[in-house]
Ligand SMILES: Nc1ncnc2c1ncn2[C@@H]1O[C@H](COP(=O)(O)OP(=O)(O)O)[C@@H](O)[C@H]1O
C-alpha cells in the first residue's frame with residue numbers, strides 16, 4: 001500500500017528541529033500588527049467614553065443630580081431652565097417599546113417560518129430579502145414615517161404631525177431583520193435530534209416549533225431582542241425626522257415626543273457654543289444613552305451565560 | 313387484518329406488515345423488496361451490517377422519514393391492516409401509536425418531569441400528570457434514581473439514565489409499538505443490561521422492534537430476528553431482507569450462508 005514517495009522524502013531530508021530565526025520574527029510581527037488593530041478599536045472606545053464623561057462631570061458641577069433625576073421638565077435652552085432627563089428617556093423608551101411590539105412578533109414569526117416551515121430553497125431566497133430591510137438607509141425610513149405612515153394613520157386616528165406612533169412602527173420594521181436574523185440562526189442551531197424526539201411523540205409542527213425549538217433557542221432569541229432594543233434606543237434619523245422635538249412626559253403614542261438621540265442631533269446641528277451649559281447637556285444625555293446601552297449589553301451577556309449549557 | 317404474508321403464523325398475530333416495500337432517498341434505493349410481518353407483543357430484532365437500511369425501514373414504520381426531504385416509500389406498510397401511507401392517514405396520529413427511542417439519548421432541555429409530561433400533554437392527556445410521570449418513570453426503571461430531582465434538567469443525567477428517560481417519555485404517550493434504534497449503542501454495559509431487562513417487562517404491553525449491532529443482545533432479548541444485508545445491483549448498494557425467523561433459528565440454524573457468517577462474526 002505505502003509506496004515511498006520520493007518528493008516527500010526530499011522534504012524530509014531538509015527538516016531540522018532547531019527554531020528558525022526568520023519564522024520567529026515573522027510570527028512576532030504578525031502578532032504585533034494584529035494586536036495593534038485590536039487596540040485601535042479598544043482605544044477609540046475608551047477615548048469616546050473619556051471625552052463623554054469628562055464633559056459630563058463638568059455638567060454635573062453646574063447641575064445637581066436632583067435637578068437631573070427629579071425634575072420632570074427638560075428645557076435647558078430656554079430662559080426658564082430645567083434639566084430633568086425623564087422626558088427624554090420617556091420619548092426614547094416609548095418609541096422603542098412601540099418598535100419592539102412590531103419587531104419581536106414579526107421577527108420571531110419570520111424566523112420560525114424560515115427555520116421550521118419553509119423549504120430549504122425558499123428559505124435561502126427569502127432570508128436575503130428579509131435582511132435587505134436592514135440595508136435601507138435610516139433617513140429613508142424617517143421620511144417614510146413622516147410623509148407616508150403618519151398621513152395614512154391620520155385617516156383613522158388623530159395624530160400630531162410628529163408623533164411617537166409612526167416613528168415606532170417604522171422603526172419596528174427596520175428592526176425586524178435584527179431580531180429575525182439572529183433568532184433564525186439560533187433556531188437553526190437547535191439539534192435536529194430534538195425535533196425528531198418531539199415528532200416521534202406525535203407532536204405537530206406548531207408544537208415542535210413553539211414548545212421544543214423555541215425554548216431550546218431561548219438564549220439566542222433573548223439576545224436578538226436585546227440587540228433590537230439597543231438599535232431602537234440608539235436610532236437617530238427616524239426620531240429626528242418623524243417623532244418631534246418636544247420633550248414630554250407622556251405615554252400617549254399620538255403625541256410628539258423627543259428622544260435622547262433626537263435632542264442630541266438637534267442641539268449638535270445648531271450653533272451652541274462650546275463650554276456653555278447647552279453644549280454640556282449633549283454630553284450628559286450622551287452618557288445616559290451610553291449607560292442604557294451598556295446595561296442592555298450586560299443583560300444580554302448574562303442571559304447568554306445563563307442559558308449557555310442548555311444543550312451540551 | 314392482513315395475515316397472508318405472515319412468516320410464522322404459529323408465533324402470533326401480526327401488527328405491522330410490509331409488502332414489497334422500497335424506500336428511496338431521492339433516486340437512491342436504500343432498501344428494496346421488504347416483505348415482513350412484525351408480531352404483536354413480541355420483541356423483534358433487526359440486525360445487519362451498517363448501511364443496510366435498518367434505521368431507514370424502522371423510521372418508515374412511524375413515518376419519521378417524512379421529515380427527510382426526498383425520502384419516499386413505495387409498496388405497502390400496514391399497521392393493524394391500515395395502509396400507513398394512505399392519503400387519509402395523519403402521520404402525527406401514527407407517531408402517537410408507534411413511538412420511537414433513538415440511538416443517541418435526546419432528552420429535551422427541560423426538567424425530567426417536563427420531558428415526560430410534554431408528550432402526554434400534546435396527546436391530550438387529561439388525567440393526573442404527577443401519577444403518569446411516576447408510572448412512566450417506574451416502567452422505565454429510573455424512578456428511584458430521579459424521584460428526588462424531577463425539577464432538574466433531563467440533561468443533568470448520565471447517558472444511561474437519559475436513555476431510560478427517553479424510554480419513559482416514549483411510554484408516557486402510551487403507544488402500541490415502540491421502535492428502538494440501537495438504544496444501547498452509546499451506553500455502558502450495565503445500563504445496557506438494565507435496558508434489556510426493561511424490554512422484557514415492556515413486551516407484555518407493547519410490541520418492540522429493536523435495531524442492534526450486538527449479536528448477544530439480539531439473542532438475549534428478541535423473540536424474532538430479521539437479518540438484513542447490502543446487495544449490489546447495477547453497482548448500487550441497496551439493503552434487503554435476507555432471513556427472518558425465530559431468534560433461535562436465526563442464531564442456531566440459519567438457512568442462508570450470509571446470515572450464518574454474520575451471526576458468528578465471520579462476516580465481511
Ligand atoms: N437522510 C438520508 N439521506 C440520504 N441517504 C441516506 C439518509 N439516511 C440514510 N441514508 C442512506 O441509506 C442507506 C441506509 O442507511 P441506514 O438506514 O441508516 O442504515 P443502517 O441503519 O442499517 O446502518 C445508507 O446507504 C445511507 O447512506
Ligand SMILES: [Mg+2]
Nearest residue numbers: 366367368493
Ligand atoms: Mg442505523
